[in-house]
Amino acid sequence: MTIGFEIPVFGANAAFKAIELGASRIELNTSGSYSDGGLTPSLEELKGSSHVRVPLRVMIRPRGPPSKPKARDFIYSDEEFEQMETSIQRFKDAGLLDEGRGDGFVFGILKESQGASEPGTGRRKCWVDKERCNRLVKAARPFKAVFHRAFDEIVSCDDTGIAIDDRYAWRAGLDDLGACGFDAILTSGGLGNAIQNLAMLDRIITRAEVLGIEIIIGGGVRKHNIQQLSQQLKLKERGSSTYVHSACLSNTVSEDVDVDEVIGILSHLG
Known part of the structure; x- marks a missing residue:
């Protein structure tokens, strides 16, 4: 079975280079936003990338992680949410996306539980903000909707002292995303890198x-661990197409796709 290779890029120029090297899908972020986890690109960056021959997924994220200690990411104000809705509509109105190619949007919004914070973390549990996510999925249609690594925050709310199948948050999160109509989820199976969360990824x-x-599957995916990740998750044996996601950067300052990383990952994906 096919294993797709998605490369998140930062700016239009990087998109064409990634495709030339063998990317089968692109996630477009604005230039200079790698350190923030990827942010919404400009309309000009989308215009510069719109003639690619592979599916193009556009990041919708108005800001990076909050600077306040222990504050949870992916919790957005009303103003930030409006920015996300406006960005999706602006990109759609531009007529640059292609439904037939498989284009879409990447976003994720969480909400925190009410009540006291969790002992030891200072944070409350979090869940999918179903109301806002529903609105963005509907706004994105007819294009694809991808819930990004905000899902890993949900997985982190589970009690790791019990068996994975008995944990609640990750299963409830998946069901919520299915009910919202998401087509895909970008995840490392929890906080940290994918290679650290193989058992959870298998269940997910x-x-x-x-x-x-x-x-x-994203989060620290590199040429030195792709073989282990693919084999332990039996990616080539699964019944549907699976994607791995790697920025393939050797220099995060330049945000330039590393040729050796791409070749190394593709050699194991076949």
């Missing part, structure tokens, strides 16, 4: 297949 992929949601 299996459950997502039942729900009809594609799992995009």
Whole structure:
């Protein structure tokens, strides 16, 4: 079975280079935003990338992680949410996206539980903000909707002292995303890198297949660990197409795609 290779890029020039090297899908972020986890590109950056021959997924993220200590990411103000809605509509109105090519948008919004913070973390549990996510998925249509690594924050709310199948948050999060209509989820199976969360990723992929949601595996995916990741998750044996996601950067300052990283990952994906 095919394993797709998605490369997040930062600016239009990087998009064409990634495709020339073998990317089968592109996630477009604004230039200079790698350190923030990727942010909404400009309309000019989308225009510069719109003639690519592979699916193009546009990041919709108005800001990076909050600077306040222990503040959870992906919790947005009303103004920030309006920015996200406006960005999606502006990109759609530009007529640069291609439904037939498989283009879409990448976003994720969480909400925190009410009440006291969790002992030891100073943070409350978090869940999918279903109301806002529903609105963005509807706004994105007919294009694809991808829930990005905000999902890893949800997974982190589970009690790691019990068996994975008995944990609640990750399963509830998947069901919520399915109900919202998301087509795919970008996840590393929890906080940290994918290679650290293989058991959780295995369960997530299996459950997502039942729900009809594609799992995009990201977070520290590199040429030195792609073989282990692919083999332990049995990616080539699964019943549907699976994607791995790697920025393939050797220099995060320049945000330039590293040729050796791309070649190394592709050699193991076949």
